[in-house]
Amino acid sequence: MPAPLSCADATPAAVLPTRGFRTIALIVASAMFMEQLDATILATALPTMARDFGVGAPAMSIALTSYLISLAVFIPASGALADRFGSRTVFRAAIAVFVAGSIFCALAPSLSWLVAARLLQGLGGALMLPVGRLVLMRSVARKDLVSAMSWMLVPALIGPVLGPPVGGLIVTYADWRWIFYINVPIGLLGMVLVSLFIDETKGEAVGRFDYRGFFLSGISLGTLLFGFEMASRDGEGLAALGLAAIGLVFGLFYVHHARRHPVPILDLSLMKVPSFGTSVIAGSLTRIAQGAHPFLLPLMMQLGFGLSAAMSGAITIATALGSLLMKALAPRLLKRFGFRDVLVANGVIASLGYGLCAAFRPDWPLGLIFAILVACGFFMSLQFTAYNIVAYDRIEPRQMSAATSFYTTFQQLMLSLGICVAALSLHVSMQVGDRPQPELADFSAAFVVVIAISLLATIWNWRFAPGAGSDISGHDARARGLKRLATEAADGGDRSL
Template sequence: MPPLPSPASSKQLLPWLVAVAFFMESLDTTILNTAVPTISQALAVAPLSMKSVLASYTLSLAVFIPISGWMADRFGTRQVFASAIGLFTLGSLLCGIASNIHLLVACRILQGCGGAMMVPVGRLTLVRTFAKAELIRAMSFVAIPGLVGPMLGPLVGGLIVDYLHWRFIFFVNLPIGIAGLVLVYLHLPDYREPNVKPLDVVGLILFGSGVALLSYVLEIFGDHTLGLGEILGLLALSLALIGGYGLHAARMAFPLLQLALFRIRTFGTAVSGSFFTRLGIGGVPFLLPLLYQVGLGFSPVQSGLLIMPQALAAMSTKFLVPRVLRRFGYRAVLISNTIVLGLLLMLFAAVGPATPLWAIVLLAFSYGAFTSLQYTSMNTLVYADIDDEKTSNASSIASTVQQMSISFGVAAAGLTTAFFVPDSLRSNPAVMIEGIHDAFLTLGALTILSTIVFHRLKSGDGNKVSQQKDLHLG
């Protein structure tokens, strides 16, 4: 039997391990979209019915992310992270062999249970393994899959549908998941709390059902099978449940999510700023394929290739992020970078049939670089002033808000486009591209407005994290 790895080597491999798990989860959120028409035909259902397959995964994430921190404290990060990868991999296998849409929905829920645990528990393990002075470099490394996955998803999905079989969309996770399980048991540290607080079951029911219902409303918004009154009623109910949780948490000694953490300036600003920023930029993975395929007439594979420069920028600039934050500080970086992102979104509104390919590639590369800086800055600022015993709860809150903001971002992009392009004109590429341009302008302005949140920061905020030592991750 080979000797067990030393703690030092395990520490160096940990970011790679967490990054692979993040990539598997983030890729899955978009790779299925390309195959929706093919799968609906294979399962003999209407394409509209496939919304339940997409929504079930999102709902599962929304329900189970809030308890991820408690689970890690109670059962240990290694066991929970391994179980998350195992559930996700098993769900992928079952999705790939599902014979009807009902089984596919059930298996997507199982996938979501695993996916809900991977991101927050992975972040929690990083925060507890690396000192605050090392955290930026580690988090900037594992933030890349969150950018790369959604960008590669449409391309990979298109290639699989064109050259293989739609079931391989799910089978692609199997070798990654199996390798991840082995590496987890070899290299993942096992952190757990000696005195775990009791689980807030009532809070889980209130918050979980409220967030799940809110995610569902966002998924079906614009669906003509439900009237405006019904959708507004569901929205009001979801907000009432979340509001009920807020009242419940204020009276609890150990609530499911400690909302009092928002009183910490760096945490509250990072989480709320992340939410409002993602309202603008979160819909880009939805809008760019529309712009390239419907507006410019590119194929799904060509569209995916045009999105890839964003991923390349995220990977090539990852080592610059710690230096930028150390030189300028969180406040200056987040305010200026958010404005730049908004302006870049507006520049996408200038992309048309006459735009040269090199200009599109350069714009995509620039957008990827600044998005990488934005995500890493927000994700690391979350933990700048969080005590060790509160990291699991902070990770759960940050991951829950992030998942909600992604849903809101896609919904905002879809609703904005629908507002500018009437149903009767969506088959006209010239009108469609104009509507997409208007959507980019609107979302760019919304992104710039989100800088208001980051003005709460002071010049020294986050220095515990930004004044880091060198850490080599590959």
């Protein structure tokens, strides 16, 4: 077993030559795929599970929110744990906890048992997300980060697309408990591959764990998420406001605490790093659309178009195909145009592409809808590839673990918020139109709301420095090469005179 690396030895610039970045990226991606697939596949089975547990289908929403709350509470601790115990050890343990939680979910005889198991599963997912990214950042050279991130993001984007149709097939042809059992072989294989191909890296020695910050941030993020989720339910608006207020108060307490703690669990000073802070804000606005899309589109296809679950899944898988096409082209596009120009132009294209979904109608050719969704998947996947890389452009090695946990916390929060904003917009549109069930106009209104929020990210995309991430993308090097060739050509012309 190789000796652990210190943080100074484990920066993206100092990479282990024996490890191919594609291998590492795909190992990390397999764990994230498992987590993303599980997060979306469950929704399809909720009515069946409700009948087995003897409760109403609305009561099953706690099975979704308990997992999200667990993510929100435990993600901030991931960076400190990875620094203390090693990123490989924590990543492997996170997969094991997630698999254990999946087994307990499959064995659940009641809703209360399922909720407890989902909380355990959420603990594993909370550590897998940021520590997996940290493993990649510490194991891949800067010049390979764009390609590695492209490989890693594809399974993470495919998971939410495959979830609903796979869930439908399992519920239709097998027992719903297999939704959780399928995680077991994937997780066990992932643990073996992590042990074989990923080396141990630890961060610099830090002070005591920030227990007070962990408590304050956990209460704040957990109640905010739960409040967002409740806002879309009938008759629970007051409770949602109360939870959101509690979350904001504890959030203010945390900000006060973090300014005085030497090593806070969520380091707010990272927002002062230009590329990181800008990526967090712009990426958060864009992720609201990304979180809403897998929620709205399948419902629109089934309730608005009258398509079957299988047909809806076959159409919505188009976005996954688009993300696969992006994998090969993203490095070339970023090298050619640079991070800022790609984020500005592509951000508008990606948002407006998702906005076209508001205009979808049953008389549109399905081939045209499929082609538009392929383009949507391509452009939005390119946008998140760029955000996820340029965020770490000026992050110091000693800050890497704190940055990954901070970034992933907001990433998960905004994806979840996207679902809540979409559900709330849908609910408000139904109330305005006095409709008991959502119709096409309601879905169109919800798409317009989330896309309007996503387009606001353009303001912050312009704030990236022109040369942001240039040593990662190679954009400046290309520009210098062209300038040198032009100079040589000019010199040659002068000599010819």
